[in-house]
Amino acid sequence: MASTSDDIRRAELHKTKGNTYFSKKDYENAIREYTAALTQNPRNAVYYTNRALCYLKLKKHDNVIADCEEAINRDENSVKGHYMLGQALTEKGEFKSSISNLQKAYELSLLENASFSAEIVQALLNARKKNWEIEERKRIQQESELLRYVKNLINTERDKQLQKVSPKNTFSKWVNSHPPDIQEKIDQINKAHNERLSQIEQVFIQSDENLRPREVPEYFLDKISFEIMHDPVITPSGITYERAHLKEHFKKIGYFDPLSRRECRENDLYPNLALKEAIEDFLSKNGWAADY
């Protein structure tokens, strides 16, 4: 059913009321007003993103997802729709779609010159880190299971060898009554076994430690926020910054490179692709660093 111009006007009134409630942090009432606005004019994507923001504040992530999807259906370039959808998906543990939505939100926010690109980058890094933490936990669990399995194999192998040396005497473990030549063999088997066990444990410990040096190289950090860069851009002076933070500097202070102080405009910036690749590579091995 198409909305008449009267409906549209009434919807806007509800939205204004909703915004007032929202600014007072009365999210329940704000949701009621946005819902009323939507019944009058269901085609407006902004009502959906406004209501989604309320749900986000109330941590009702399923509702956030539903509203953002509605908003994106109506306006596929909705920065806020993709941004909040990404955040809610992060909370639900659906990192793949969360990251792709946040990435989309980031790209759209650059086109629109939205003021919150930096926040989106932060949400992206947060999603990547959470994703890594869960995979890391899985990996550690798998590794400890593998270790247990290998240890079992080593134990079975020893038992087999011991059986061969003194097959009949099943009590040999308890009674130390072996002839010296057999005892020597048994000792050898036990010694080899213990060595193997400690070797395999060593290997696993080392593989863990390889992942441990938890320092982010300074050249991966943005010179303004000191955070790891997601969209590094290079200025005519050859200095690299996170795009969103540099844009904020341009807007608030002026069009110059903050370090070299040489004039620099947005058109002068080039993406630093090689550095971006290096950071991607580093993050894939050191996921903890995403939210460093």
Next chain:
Amino acid sequence: MVDPVSRRLIKELKDYQKEPNPDLAELSPVSDDNILIWKAVLRGEVDTPYEGGNWILRIEIPKTYPIHPPKIKFLTKICHPNISFKTGEICLDILKTAWSPAWTLQSACMAIRLLLSNPEPTSPLNCDAANLLRCGDFMGYESLVRMYTQLFAINQSSEYEGTS
């Protein structure tokens, strides 16, 4: 999620704690509930009339940091051509127009420390001290500075603590 200013300040705090700076006896937020007010203790350089002194700095950080510079002033009285004897205000370009977001609270404090031994008498906030230098009376200047260091900055630090 923590706001970007706090995130950066927490990093700066960690960096300072990881590698303490002998010239900067202290650098930390004054209290746990406000990360935007810090306190630093500056140690006077050896072989200068500031030797042996400890000066407390109050650092106020704007919400737009590091795009905008922090406001830093001396709480402990100090005699220096570019520092107001009365208010502790500092005249230093990097705290104003020459600020860059790549500076940190620590590097800003170190720049202030460097200013102590490299006064700029042409833009004075303390005319008496500046005039001595401009007349070339280095002996008089040094003994004046040494006197105030002795008077305010040696074993006096506790008196000013907690001022915020």
